[in-house]
Amino acid sequence: MERLFWTDPYRTHLESRVASVHGQDVTLEATIFFAESGGQESDKGTIGGIPVTRAQILGPEIVYTLAESPPFRVGDSVTTVLDWPRRQALMRLHFAAEIVLELYYKAFPGLEKIGAHIAETKARIDFLFEGTIAPTFPEILARFDALVDADPPIASTFSDEAALRRCWSIAGFAQVPCGGTHLRRAGEVGRIHLKRKNIGGGKERVEITLAS
Numbered sequence: 001m002e003r004l005f006w007t008d009p010y011r012t013h014l015e016s017r018v019a020s021v022h023g024q025d026v027t028l029e030a031t032i033f034f035a036e037s038g039g040q041e042s043d044k045g046t047i048g049g050i051p052v053t054r055a056q057i058l059g060p061e062i063v064y065t066l067a068e069s070p071p072f073r074v075g076d077s078v079t080t081v082l083d084w085p086r087r088q089a090l091m092r093l094h095f096a097a098e099i100v101l102e103l104y105y106k107a108f109p110g111l112e113k114i115g116a117h118i119a120e121t122k123a124r125i126d127f128l129f130e131g132t133i134a135p136t137f138p139e140i141l142a143r144f145d146a147l148v149d150a151d152p153p154i155a156s157t158f159s160d161e162a163a164l165r166r167c168w169s170i171a172g173f174a175q176v177p178c179g180g181t182h183l184r185r186a187g188e189v190g191r192i193h194l195k196r197k198n199i200g201g202g203k204e205r206v207e208i209t210l211a212s
Contacts, residue, residue, distance in 0.1 A: 020074060022039050089120045101116075154184060194206055196206070
């Protein structure tokens with residue numbers, strides 16, 4: 001399966017041939033529809049005009065469960081259409097979280113991340129952290145804004161193509177393993193808000209929302 005959401009994450013329509021059909025589950029020869037991975041939620045949209053209710057990675061394939069059994073068959077050409085506002089929000093919040101995480105790693109060597117999730121309206125990162133993390137926000141936000149204002153390009157490529165491992169990098173800032181969808185430039189993220197949430201003794205959650 002050709003994963004075009006990696007090489008062309010701004011593409012919202014795709015004509016592709018059906019590779020398999022099992023009831024309401026289908027696979028495609030090529031896809032632009034991201035399946036939840038690494039904490040980033042799946043895209044929403046339609047395949048052949050039918051809403052996708054679930055996308056899951058099963059071995060080398062991505063299996064899409066449709067809202068109803070499709071009329072198309074193996075070998076037929078179908079159109080995939082993405083919910084673009086959702087994809088764009090996910091990409092912006094995903095990369096906002098990536099930048100915030102790297103800034104915390106730089107500010108607190110040895111800091112441990114224990115969880116993360118990227119949704120359409122909010123991202124979160126969970127840390128092992130003694131005390132309250134909120135006092136760190138002004139410095140983290142200042143460094144975040146400086147990077148976004150500089151608007152460096154974001155490179156996204158394979159680190160191991162055979163194993164389908166990907167990474168992103170910003171020259172002079174970081175190179176990070178990640179299989180999500182990525183923006184082309186840091187400036188596309190825009191401004192963000194940070195909010196602290198205590199999730200237990202020695203654990204702190206940083207919630208990230210887009211300012212606009």
